[in-house]
Amino acid sequence: MEKIPVVQIHALSTASTEKFHVKIVEGKFQNLRRLISWPLIALFFLLVWVQINDQPWLLFSFAQRQIILFGHSLSWHDLPLLAGLMIAGASLLFFLAVAWGRVWCGFACPQSIWTWLFIRIEDWTEGRASERARADTQPLRGERLLRRALKHLLWIALALITTLTFTGYFVPIREIIDDLFHYQASATLVGWIIIMTGLTYANAGLVREKICLHACPYSRFQSVMFDQDTLTVSYDAKRGEPRAHKRQADTNSGDCVDCHLCVQVCPTGIDIRNGLQAECIDCGACIDACNTVMDKLSLPRGLIRFASASGLQDQPERVLRPRLISYAVAMVIAFGAVLYGFTETTQLLVEIRRDRGALFTQLDENTICNHYRLKIEGFGLANQKIAVTLKEHPAFQLYGPPVIDLSENNAVWLPYRVCAENMTLPKSEVLFELKGSAVAVTKKTTFIAMSI
Numbered sequence: 001m002e003k004i005p006v007v008q009i010h011a012l013s014t015a016s017t018e019k020f021h022v023k024i025v026e027g028k029f030q031n032l033r034r035l036i037s038w039p040l041i042a043l044f045f046l047l048v049w050v051q052i053n054d055q056p057w058l059l060f061s062f063a064q065r066q067i068i069l070f071g072h073s074l075s076w077h078d079l080p081l082l083a084g085l086m087i088a089g090a091s092l093l094f095f096l097a098v099a100w101g102r103v104w105c106g107f108a109c110p111q112s113i114w115t116w117l118f119i120r121i122e123d124w125t126e127g128r129a130s131e132r133a134r135a136d137t138q139p140l141r142g143e144r145l146l147r148r149a150l151k152h153l154l155w156i157a158l159a160l161i162t163t164l165t166f167t168g169y170f171v172p173i174r175e176i177i178d179d180l181f182h183y184q185a186s187a188t189l190v191g192w193i194i195i196m197t198g199l200t201y202a203n204a205g206l207v208r209e210k211i212c213l214h215a216c217p218y219s220r221f222q223s224v225m226f227d228q229d230t231l232t233v234s235y236d237a238k239r240g241e242p243r244a245h246k247r248q249a250d251t252n253s254g255d256c257v258d259c260h261l262c263v264q265v266c267p268t269g270i271d272i273r274n275g276l277q278a279e280c281i282d283c284g285a286c287i288d289a290c291n292t293v294m295d296k297l298s299l300p301r302g303l304i305r306f307a308s309a310s311g312l313q314d315q316p317e318r319v320l321r322p323r324l325i326s327y328a329v330a331m332v333i334a335f336g337a338v339l340y341g342f343t344e345t346t347q348l349l350v351e352i353r354r355d356r357g358a359l360f361t362q363l364d365e366n367t368i369c370n371h372y373r374l375k376i377e378g379f380g381l382a383n384q385k386i387a388v389t390l391k392e393h394p395a396f397q398l399y400g401p402p403v404i405d406l407s408e409n410n411a412v413w414l415p416y417r418v419c420a421e422n423m424t425l426p427k428s429e430v431l432f433e434l435k436g437s438a439v440a441v442t443k444k445t446t447f448i449a450m451s452i
């Protein structure tokens with residue numbers, strides 16, 4: 001049996017255990033990262049405010065028992081759709097991991113994006129990495145103290161805005177803001193906001209790469225995802241070694257001039273020249289840094305580049321391989337199933353219960369009645385009126401509210417009575433039909449005319 005090939009990744013961390021300051025670098029991959037992360041940040045902060053017909057476009061309210069996904073109210077029967085969405089997301093992640101390593105982590109993971117935002121604030125308030133490192137050796141006072149205080153204030157402000165926005169996906173954001181401004185927010189909500197703000201501040205400001213190194217499970221199982229043809233950020237040791245501090249044309253030194261720029265820009269503090277490591281999030285910062293060095297030395301770019309293990313060993317690279325194709329197929333099926341599921345969501349839930357008191361009641365010698373309670377629950381039908389009738393059965397008469405307005409309450413329990421004259425069958429089928437302008441549901445129950 002063919003074994004799944006795995007790529008050995010250093011489990012031993014080569015990341016710095018001391019405090020380090022990340023140098024900000026410019027280049028193709030940093031531009032690409034901005035191109036991906038800025039729209040994601042904008043979506044995160046804006047989507048929470050979007051409303052359609054006075055309803056949030058996205059809401060996961062457990063308190064109000066309401067889930068609204070892309071303007072679509074989901075009933076509790078549609079919850080598997082959320083599971084499907086997670087499976088589809090996971091298959092996308094696996095596909096990306098097999099093809100391009102941890103690019104999700106480097107380019108789109110919220111932890112990385114927020115870490116970069118916090119680093120930008122640090123750079124703006126306390127100066128560049130080299131200035132910050134120098135300042136660390138001096139006493140904290142005067143202007144430095146003010147700059148440090150400003151940094152932490154801005155970090156806390158960003159953490160608070162992030163928390164409010166995140167919470168707005170679970171409790172309508174306008175309600176939160178209104179409650180906070182009118183001092184009506186519950187202790188639970190205030191406590192949650194304080195804790196989440198603290199966690200965001202600590203995650204992106206203080207702990208940063210430690211989350212990627214020690215808390216993220218993804219880095220631990222990536223070795224079973226990668227194969228020899230996975231493209232990851234790699235150092236071309238054949239070209240770079242032996243390193244030389246100054247490149248001298250008459251020596252046999254490699255192209256790496258040991259300038260350490262690739263280490264200084266690394267957000268996880270590792271040296272990619274030590275090989276593929278679990279801590280590398282494939283952000284490409286070291287590629288951009290090394291390319292600037294290569295440009296200055298008039299050497300070809302790409303000493304550090306996205307390359308596969310096969311490519312680095314000058315072996316043929318396979319793009320289409322069974323594992324990649326399997327994940328692609330799984331991803332297409334999962335997203336297809338979720339899309340189909342969206343077209344089949346439940347808008348009107350109807351539950352019929354027989355009255356427990358008696359199987360039937362006899363109104364007069366010829367007329368028998370059965371009593372029911374109908375639970376009618378609407379999802380995204382706030383402005384609709386629902387007509388309740390019996391379907392195509394002239395023998396039966398329906399008594400009860402003929403029209404239900406779900407604008408006040410989206411779930412109601414109502415009593416109904418169905419009567420029939422001269423019924424000869426002991427049991428018959430009754431079909432309740434509930435119709436709104438955009439929804440129709442037929443529900444079956446039994447009519448009992450005599451005890452058996």
Ligand code: SF4
Pocket residue numbers: 235240255256257258259260261262263273289290293303304
């Ligand atoms: S940036 Fe390039 S040249 Fe400088 S140490 Fe890293 S690999 Fe070597």
Ligand code: SF4
Pocket residue numbers: 106233262265266267268269270271272279280281282283284285286287
């Ligand atoms: S080694 Fe390079 S790609 Fe990996 S995390 Fe560090 S800077 Fe990013």
